[in-house]
Amino acid sequence: MYDPQGEKSFVKAMARLLRERLGWPVGPEHIALTNGSQSAFFMLFNMFAGDFDDGTRRRILLPMTPEYIGYADAGLSEDFFVSAKPVIDELTPHTFKYRVDFAALPLDDSIGALCVSRPTNPTGNVLTDEEMRHLSEIARERDIPLILDGAYGLPFPSLVYTDVKPFWDDHLILCLSLSKFGLPAARTGIVVAHPDIIRAIASINAIIESRAREFRGHVGDGDGRQWANPQPGASRSSDRFIRPGHSEHSDS
Numbered sequence: 001m002y003d004p005q006g007e008k009s010f011v012k013a014m015a016r017l018l019r020e021r022l023g024w025p026v027g028p029e030h031i032a033l034t035n036g037s038q039s040a041f042f043m044l045f046n047m048f049a050g051d052f053d054d055g056t057r058r059r060i061l062l063p064m065t066p067e068y069i070g071y072a073d074a075g076l077s078e079d080f081f082v083s084a085k086p087v088i089d090e091l092t093p094h095t096f097k098y099r100v101d102f103a104a105l106p107l108d109d110s111i112g113a114l115c116v117s118r119p120t121n122p123t124g125n126v127l128t129d130e131e132m133r134h135l136s137e138i139a140r141e142r143d144i145p146l147i148l149d150g151a152y153g154l155p156f157p158s159l160v161y162t163d164v165k166p167f168w169d170d171h172l173i174l175c176l177s178l179s180k181f182g183l184p185a186a187r188t189g190i191v192v193a194h195p196d197i198i199r200a201i202a203s204i205n206a207i208i209e210s211r212a213r214e215f216r217g218h219v220g221d222g223d224g225r226q227w228a229n230p231q232p233g234a235s236r237s238s239d240r241f242i243r244p245g246h247s248e249h250s251d252s
């Protein structure tokens with residue numbers, strides 16, 4: 001049966017993967033699938049920023065620029081983003097590292113959520129574990145979410161070559177994608193977040209996505225389990241991993 005939260009067995013397998021491999025306290029109620037993570041950002045940004053019924057306007061804070069250009073047009077109103085420049089540490093004459101300038105963050109009551117990509121497109125910068133903890137604390141203190149764009153990596157393996165750990169916290173909204181490790185045509189975004197947010201995404205999905213979702217049932221052995229529990233020697237590009245258009249295993 002069509003489920004706007006996403007193909008059930010894939011969602012379950014993903015939750016189990018995060019719980020068993022990383023120890024995160026998440027279940028299927030913490031996960032929704034979207035039509036690529038790009039559309040997840042569109043939903044999330046407009047959920048937490050823009051014009052609200054009480055007359056207030058909120059914005060998304062990008063704590064460190066340059067940030068992913070794909071966010072730029074995702075807001076439905078003007079003056080949607082606010083951003084901050086980084087501190088740039090020169091490590092050697094030819095290498096440098098971007099760092100969040102915490103002292104200069106433009107934090108005020110208009111901020112509805114923070115958003116960072118880790119690793120960042122286009123710079124390849126990877127926020128340190130300490131920077132993640134600090135950003136998370138800021139979000140917690142203000143009771144707003146921290147949206148973490150993990151399209152290029154963690155917690156998926158063999159994508160990030162910096163010594164950093166996957167990050168989870170209960171006010172984090174983690175957005176993952178199948179695009180960057182070889183499945184761009186599958187357009188599958190994975191949102192891991194508090195169940196209230198997952199329910200809201202499912203409601204939006206129910207309106208703006210329909211048949212596209214059925215494709216996602218075909219990543220893996222037809223029900224998603226194989227992808228989340230890869231067998232030794234399995235190839236990501238083999239027929240077993242993507243079978244668009246048809247599955248004998250789907251719940252429908």
Ligand SMILES: Cc1ncc(COP(=O)(O)O)c(C=O)c1O
Nearest residue numbers: 036037038068117121151177179
């Ligand atoms: C940092 C970042 N986040 C998100 C996306 C969106 O990816 P997708 O919609 O394919 O999941 C991209 C795509 O290039 C990206 O670079």
